[in-house]
Amino acid sequence: MIQPKKYAKATKTAPKGFKSANEFFKHVFNNKEMIWMGQNTNHLHKENEIMDAMINCVESKEYYKYPPPEGLSELKKLILEDLKLEDMDILITAGGTESLYLTMNDILEPNDNVITCDPGYLIIDNFASRFSNQVISVPIYSSENDYKLTLDLVKENMNENTKIIVLIDPLNPLGSCYTEEEIKEFAKIAIENDIFLLHDITYRDFAREHFLAANHAPNNTITIYSFSKIFGMAGLRIGSIIGSNEIINSVRTILINDLGTNVIAQRGAIAAIKSKHNWLNEITNTTRNNQKLIKDCVDGINGIFIPVYPSDGNMLAIDLKATGIDPEDIANYLLKKKIFTRQGTYTSKLFGDNYLRVSFSVPEKQVKIFVKEFKKAVEVLRK
Template identity: 70%
Template sequence: MISPKKYAKAAKMIPKGFKTANEFFNYVYTDDEMIWMGQNTNHLHDENGIMEAMLESIKKRDYCKYPPSEGFPELKELVLKDLGLTDGFEILITAGGTESLYLCTNDILGPEDNTITSDPGYLIIDNFASRFGDHVKSVPIYNKKCGYKLTPDLVRENMDKNTKLVVLIDPLNPLGSCYTKEEIKDFADLAEDNDIYMLHDITYRDFARDHHLVADYAPEHALTIYSFSKIYGMAGMRIGGVVGVPDVINSLRSIVINDLGTNIVAQRGAIAAIKTKNQWIDRIRNTTRGNQKIIKQAVDQVEGAFIPVYPSDGNMMAIDLYDTGIKPLDVAEYLLDKKIFTREGSYTSKLFGHRYLRVSYSVPTKDVEYFAKCFLEAVEALKP
């Protein structure tokens, strides 16, 4: 019998009444009345050019053919233009940003190398890095002193001669903290001075008030992870990419898993998404930023509860409940009974998950207003 390999994994807490995480997610996915505030997905797109492009692709039966293995040239050019990285950069289109993260950790890390990540963070990256490198140093960043993010000084304090990779999730899932230009330049200098790589996961970039790329300042030491799951509202289509200089991308090509290409229908939608971005992005940003305020007003009514990073530069935020004496898992289960899907903190933190509830708010404002009402009801019902 094959023994399962043991790597760093998120502690997915399964709500009562479900045997497995897959069973739970199938339940919330198939319930059409469920308000989806637990996976940072974007539900604010109307019927628009993105949907039309995918429907047209299906009608033409594009799905009967394999696409170009690295992505349609038009899509690749559009992503690079969107990032302003048209000169001296290349991109591989992948099945979501997650595949890009896997390829990068696989390619960069050797058995003796270590990786620096943050806690809280996106723990699947720790999982990947622990497969290919020696170990992962997950730096605690859940405090005001560091601004609830992995700073250049923290990296310097925790790196050693075998550090090969630093992971920047920017804005950070689950807190929504983001980096200034000065901090990004400092990270770039750190990477060049120590000959290490910065894995810059910019999945939530388009929700940020201001955002900067490591690739602009240390191009040969940066790998930029691009995703269509969030601002473009295409999470279920599983499409993203990784951007780097030619030498880096050539190295990644040697270990590509999906050499028959990425979902054609998703790529057609992605092309339309970038082309129409200026038509809808302001509306989505304005809605999410207004939705934040509604949640903040509710949280401010609860003694002991607070939002560590406000305003958030992502489409999610953490609500710290520790001083209320209420467990985030209990709140999540209470809200689930009200048809609201949220996530307790252990999914994104090993050290601090018992403190907070993560809530995403790229959903219609009426749903956020309903959440605010039910959240206050949950606090009243569950308080010690």
């Protein structure tokens, strides 16, 4: 008999009408007419250098070979230059998710605790729970703290066993972002208490302004970098983990993927960073206009609001609590209209019945369809 694993992953709840989460994702993935506003993926890239680089990699049959286990040197150099962290060390990983797992696995001991926030990216909590004694998920869904983790909230919840403070910046699902002064404060508390900041910057390039904790606490910060969002490469699973040489040397000892990360994705990632100046403004202009279309829609409906606007990510939350509408019901309604969104329970254990999360890095015409159908959904479900 196979025994359950000590750190077994929590089972994902299948949406209504589906036997499993995998069956649900297979449904939305295979439906070519689906408007994809449920996973913060970026659908705004046109045929460009990124695609060409990957096609060239395939045509040259470079993928026959294993790449260097820590990543292509050119890619590592480009990421560090992109962040202006050339003095740091780096490993290429199979997406930011692998970087998050490696961080928790390497740093945490059984007596440690980790401070995260709710709402937040619950996969981080899941990973932290496997290697620590406790995950302290701090409620932040309030205008009193600008819908983000604050220094005061951290001080209220940390103790002598706190090892990691997690900053998702900008925050999935709300789009809240940290100021430079706030980042400096977190860096100071990390240094003074000899603990780590896990700075997940997956949505950094969508933000109006963004500041790196590594600039203020280089020896206490682990930076998580992903190509899934602004670069539009979610399905290629590529990212990196960045830290001091001491931190990254320690992570090297627990690498599982020692035959390297997808070389086709790495070639695409190299081209993505090199070409970013050509397309970044167009994508951010589109996303900012798209979220304004959503905001104008929401402002015209009684009983709902957007907690954080403008969002500094490519997603936002729409609070439905006052209407009495269950976010799961509206997500299911929209799914029947071929619009994929996510109910709040995907990113919050405490406030999941408050909001619907909607990402908007899709063509404007699709956002206009969403706006139209969302209005209808509220009218129908209110009745």
